[in-house]
Amino acid sequence: MTQPALWKSVSVLAVAALGLMSAFAGPAGAADKEITVQAWGTTWEQGLQEVADGFEKETGIHVVPVTQSGSSDGLARLQSMADAPKIDVWFSTSSLAARATADRKLFAPIPADKLSNAGSLIDGAKMEAYVAAYYYPLxxxxxxxxxxxxxxxxxxxxxxxxxxxxxxxxxxxxxxxxxxxxxxxxxxxxxxxxxxxxxxxxxxxxxxxxxxxxxxxxxxxxxxxxxxxxxxxxxxxxxxxxxxxxxxxSPKPSPVMFDVMTLVNTPRQDMALTFIDYVLSPKAQEIISNKIDMGPVNKTVKASPSLAAVLPAVAxxxxxxxxxxxxxxxxxxxxxxxxxxx
Known part of the structure; x- marks a missing residue:
């Protein structure tokens, strides 16, 4: 076999080997296309899992859920890993998020210009370091x-x-x-x-x-x-x-509250922001309203009929x-x- 032919054979074998390795590894960069989201178990099972599935189908980014029994439990877990957080997006009540996100080592601000759905949000849904996923009355x-x-x-x-x-x-x-x-x-x-x-x-x-x-x-x-x-x-x-x-x-006076998403300071912030924005999209907000019985924060989405019947009047x-x-x-x-x- 001549030297050029030999090199050609070696090159073909090398390419084939690389292709085989890629097949086992999955799509290029797949291992990096993953974020971890911490939320309440029931909320995840009722609707956020379906939202995450749609997000992965659309973006190729896999979402790993971590459940919390309550927001305080979730915050304690986050604070225990403050030097190297493993959670990228944390769901919390707005009241706890307002306190927790003062820790700018652990939490990052959420730039409105990174959210394509920011302009469609109801009043009070977007703050500097957190954004509402839905609202609900007591x-x-x-x-x-x-x-x-x-x-x-x-x-x-x-x-x-x-x-x-x-x-x-x-x-x-x-x-x-x-x-x-x-x-x-x-x-x-x-x-x-x-x-x-x-x-x-x-x-x-x-x-x-x-x-x-x-x-x-x-x-x-x-x-x-x-x-x-x-x-x-x-x-x-x-x-x-x-x-x-x-x-x-939901009788008068009806306190209206938000559950919100926060952005944790990790190397996966870009993907985490993409997920946050997807949750605010009309398709995700419809799932949240219909499956979790929560009020949509995207003004272009109507509450599910059953929920609309029990939401309090604005007055x-x-x-x-x-x-x-x-x-x-x-x-x-x-x-x-x-x-x-x-």
């Missing part, structure tokens, strides 16, 4: 078969007929919104929660459980341990899937200054533990 969810008459508003929950019947979020869950509702109902405000604590003491005989986990409260309602659950409308979806009839209403909605909530919630929680939860 609602009343109850089992009609377990109550004597339909519930029409918040004040009904103080009726002695509901003794030992309510599952209510503790102060840290949903950032004290139930305390603030109680305050507003009785002439108070975020700057004066004294009427709220007084009302909670009067409500205490009716409260069977204060919860910090959505799954615990749903289980209690499903098993008939409580007849009423105070929480977001999304709590109703898995109950209905299990064949349990529940009614949802009934209330929002609170997250900076004030964050400054006060530690004291509220200590007082809650000492005076209410015991």
């Amino acid at each position: 609602s009343i969810i109850y089992r009609p078969s377990l109550v004597k008459k339909p519930i029409t508003g918040w004040k009904d929950l103080w009726d002695p007929a509901f003794k030992d019947s309510l599952a209510v979020p503790d102060v840290e869950t949903y950032a004290g919104r139930m305390l603030l509702v109680a305050a507003l109902l009785n002439g108070g405000s975020i700057d004066n929660v004294e009427p709220g604590f007084k009302a909670w003491k009067e409500l205490r005989p009716n409260i069977a459980m204060f919860y910090g986990s959505d799954s615990d409260s749903r289980r209690a309602l499903a098993q008939g341990e409580v007849s009423v659950l105070v929480g977001p409308p999304s709590q109703a979806a898995p109950l209905r899937t299990d064949g349990i009839d529940v009614t949802v209403l 009934d909605q209330v929002s609170f200054d997250e900076a004030k909530v964050n400054a006060a919630i530690g004291g509220w929680n200590e007082r809650f533990k000492a005076e209410i939860a015991r």
Whole structure:
């Protein structure tokens, strides 16, 4: 064999070998096209997994989910790996994100010019270091078969007929919104929660459980341990899937909250931003509204019919200054533990 022919044969073999290696390795760069997203397990299973599947199909970027039982649990995990975070996008409540993202070593700002859907977001959905994935009110969810008459508003929950019947979020869950509702109902405000604590003491005989986990409260309602659950409308979806009839209403005053996405300081920020932007897209927002029963933050997307029926009227909605909530919630929680939860 002549030298040129020999080199040609070697080259062909080398190319073939490289092709074989590529076949086992998958598409070029596939190992690098992956991000890790931390979110609540139920939320992921109900709809975010479907969003992630669509994202991977469209971009080729695989999403590895990491579940958290709550936002505080998720933040603690992130802080434990602060020097080399393994999570690229973290889902959190807006109140906790407002505090956590002050840590600019761990979290990066989210540039609006990197989000093609930023211009379509509802008011309040985009902040410097986090962007909302959806919104929801604090609602009343109850089992009609377990109550004597339909519930029409918040004040009904103080009726002695509901003794030992309510599952209510503790102060840290949903950032004290139930305390603030109680305050507003009785002439108070975020700057004066004294009427709220007084009302909670009067409500205490009716409260069977204060919860910090959505799954615990749903289980209690499903098993008939409580007849009423105070929480977001999304709590109703898995109950209905299990064949349990529940009614949802969002009475005035209706606190509206956001669950948000934060960008963690990792080498995969570009892919993470692409995922965040995809979650804000109309196709993803429709999945979130229809599958998770959350309000879409993209103004071009209508809430699912079932959700639209229970979302509060704009005039009934209330929002609170997250900076004030964050400054006060530690004291509220200590007082809650000492005076209410015991």
